[in-house]
Amino acid sequence: MTINDVSLTHHNGQQAAALLEELCDAYADAYGAEPGGEKTVAFRRRAEKQLARxxxxLVTARDETWLVGFVFGYTLPARDTHWWGGMQPEPSAEFLEETGSRTWVLSEIEVRRAWQGKGIGRALHDEVLGARGEERATLATGPxxxxxxxxxxxxxxRVGRIPGDEGDYYSAYDLFVLELPASR
Known part of the structure; x- marks a missing residue:
């Protein structure tokens, strides 16, 4: 299957809420997890919190019958972001400054296992970030x-590492930043 076999579609938070079941199924498949299992339930909780931010x-990738992948995220607020909290090495105050329109968080990017390695993840990534007006994007991964x-x-x-919160999947997360085309 090539990227030509899927269509990419943009969605807002309300539209994403209507797709939540499909997103959970695709997420579970991407990780080889149980659709109603702990990992998928945790994903659903995270996603539900982010829909209204x-x-x-959200950008989805579909073939003729399946949602085969997706990417979503949100803009960091100007205050109380907590995103950069405790980062080591400690960045400059200028780096940490958020305006409510400076940084977009790439929160999730998932592709079903049968479609992985076919360019769909990259296509989703480029599609969602190409439509952003922020200066930069950020994401977090496990070490x-x-x-x-x-x-x-x-x-x-990679710009640093932050400690995880109690109950997080990892005890620490590596943070990455990408300058967006609109800011170049």
Whole structure:
């Protein structure tokens, strides 16, 4: 299957809410997890919180019958972002400054296992980020996650590590930043 076999569609938070069941199914498949299992339930909770956030955007990839992948995220607020909290090495105050329109969080990018390695993840990534007006994007991964070299090959740079919160999947997260085309 090539990227030509799927269509990419943009959705807002309200439209994304109507697709939540399909998103959960695709997420579970991407990880080889149970659709109603703990990992998928945690994903659903995260997604439901993000749907109403400012700047929320979802791009889906579909073949003729399936949602085969998706990417979504939101814009960091000007205050109380907590995103950069405790980052090491400690960045400059200028780096940490958020305006409510400066940084977009790429929260999730998932592709069903049967479609992985076919360029769909990259197409989703480029489609969602190409439509953003923020200066930069950021994402978090587990330390030494297998996806890190992929992100680096797409132009992301690792900027530091933050501690995880109690109940998080990882005890720490590596943060990456990508300057967006609109800001160049």
């Amino acid at each position: 400012p700047g929320f955007a 030494d996650a297998p996806a890190q070299p992929v992100y680096e090959s797409w132009g992301w740079r």
